[in-house]
Amino acid sequence: MRYFIPGLCIILAGFLTTKYAYSSQTRYVTMRSKKNRHTFFYQEETISQRLVPKTPSQVLYKNALENRNISLLFVNGPAGSGKTHMACDVAIDMLNKGNVDKIIVTRPTIPVDNEEIGFLPGTIQRKMAPWLIPVNDVFLNYYTQKEIDRMIFDKIIDFGPIAHMRGRTFTNAYIIADEMQNSTPLQMKMLLTRIGEGSKMIITGDLMQSDLKSETNGLADFIDRYKPWIEKSNDLQNIHLVWLTHMDVFRSETVKAVIKVYEGIENYYKLNKTQEIVEDTNDGTPELTLYHDNTTYIDEQNSSSTSVNGDSALIPISHISRYFKDNDYTI
Template sequence: MTEELKTIEIKLQEQDDTHLLFGTHDKHIKIIEETTQTIIRTRGEVIQIQGTKEAIEGAAQVIRKLQELIRRGIQISSPDVITALKMLRSDSLDEFVEMYEEEIIKDRHGKPIRAKNVNQKKYIAEVKKHDVVFGIGPAGTGKTFLAVVLAIQALKKGEVQKIILTRPAVEAGENLGFLPGDLKEKVDPYLRPVYDALYQVFGVEHTNRLMERGVIEIAPLAYMRGRTLEDAFVILDEAQNTTVAQMKMFLTRLGFNSKMIINGDVSQIDLPKHKGVQSGLIHAQQTLANIKQISFVTFNANDVVRHPVVAQIIQAYDQAEKN
């Protein structure tokens, strides 16, 4: 027996920006309709939602939360709608508006940068509370971008004197030997997400000036050996490709008044399998789990802040690997 269809109505207020709420060509409404399996019609000052009782209540909750953001003067876009729907599914929609209350910094265009989901919010909180934080999860969850933004925030506040960004020189299916230049120049193309984050906040020219002055340093992990990193915000990206020895070497570089973020995706290890090399990230997870001053934040496919199909792609590959 099919469940009886019901209808619910939401009355729009004068302060509601309907163009922002509905999206260009009603894009936001279409996303809500498709995800909640409802039919949404707009008639003058009324939004009419039709579907099963549970579906229409969920869609109405999402629309009301988006209305609340707009009334607070926050510009919403498709990713915000998708986040609200994900939070509805995970029963955490109550935290949706609260997530937007904390602005980390503004980008070079004056646009606020905020957490985009509950795990990003947790990650930001853990970085503030701990000097060593591991961010573990799939690509697209915003780990690298957030780490760089938090480093820039610390630099701007004068909490650190420099930002150091590093990654191991392990190829993701390509061969570094065929790339021109020295080790740093060979690793640079692999640090593209780091540069993109810096450029979004500082712009290209200012980033380059800070790099020339040594305020921002981007270097392969091998360059960290023998150093003590003080008054620095240090980010290790692609940490799944470190060996156990490299991870230990990196973590023991931590000096006074410094913070370390170690990001990685344990499903994308490029270390040579035939040699039986263990990932330093997996080993660190097991070895350091009981140290209270170190925090581990785990992201999953639901935290992906790219196109919604990306999360489905990750889940499909995860399932295929399990099978």
């Protein structure tokens, strides 16, 4: 008996270690306390190098992502500008530091240019998998797929469609809503009203890549409504908007060139004054200041046709929000 109890303790300890470690080379361990909350431990040296902003606008964006006084952040920008990657990067860092309890990722399930993939069997996560591959790829920079699956099982990471967000309240969570140029105004309103105490929501999108057939998408609709408020009131300090352009694309030089072609370079987002960076005299880190001023949008000179373009990456002029045709529009 004198050998039995110590041996049993060793076996039990080994079992618990195996159960709660995500891999043999433990990067991330979670255990439940008596309050059913998660405590996180991770080895910094095994985590992939964090994404470093390369342009002034990306610095602004990352500062806004990390600013806990901003509870709702909108970012509009072209493909490859780091909208989703930086949001996931900061979300993972916030989770590791214990600033939030979970990460929630959602997006509209709109096929590109009517390219349907048919019925998908299985759980919500499996049904959402085709739409969340880009986000999952970012998480794979930090965790193995097995680790991600375990965190989903433990509800530390929550992938789901916008329709399943109705009726929920997000408390102490970091929420990333991706590709929201494909949401409807009603979907956007429903999602934004889910934010609870201690939570932060990031809305990413590209107004030049909407796959909706309706005239106005949820992202453009909110910007339309937001502009009059910031012109006459300062009571929306916890809501911010960051604008990225082809100058912020770092996916590759080829992608940057492609974005220039589709933007028409001189007809898209003619910036007379860009977002400004103000140096903090305390520690030398840039502070966030918004926004683009005296910005003009969309040259309609060669855009006489109002028919729907077959290329889903383009929005016809008839689909552009009225504020984007106003030369006095400022963000």
